[in-house]
Amino acid sequence: MPPxxxxxxxxxxxxxxxxxxxxxxxxxxxxxxxxxxxxxxRNWIKQADVDAGRRVGRALRPAHxxxxxxxxxxxxxxxxxxxxx
Numbered sequence: 001m002p003p004x005x006x007x008x009x010x011x012x013x014x015x016x017x018x019x020x021x022x023x024x025x026x027x028x029x030x031x032x033x034x035x036x037x038x039x040x041x042r043n044w045i046k047q048a049d050v051d052a053g054r055r056v057g058r059a060l061r062p063a064h065x066x067x068x069x070x071x072x073x074x075x076x077x078x079x080x081x082x083x084x085x
Contacts (some may be wrong), residue, residue: 008036015046016041 008016020030020041027045031038050057 013044014048017044020045 013033015031016036019034020027023030025033027041028038031041034041046055046057047060049055051059
């Protein structure tokens with residue numbers, strides 16, 4: 001079985017989605033130009049639409065851009081930052 005590719009960096013994904021949405025080229029052509037599969041780019045576009053609230057589905061990150069876990073206080077009452085260091 002061939003080794004899997006490492007995941008693409010989030011910035012690359014964002015830029016690929018923006019490029020696909022703001023061009024007159026097809027998704028397949030943009031994907032070929034970037035060296036990724038067209039289905040991968042379609043998946044990223046769908047997920048970006050969900051994250052932005054333009055499509056129904058499960059968002060990967062909250063709309064306000066922060067992880068919910070980091071916003072919740074810990075059992076000790078502290079948040080994610082440390083002021084005693």
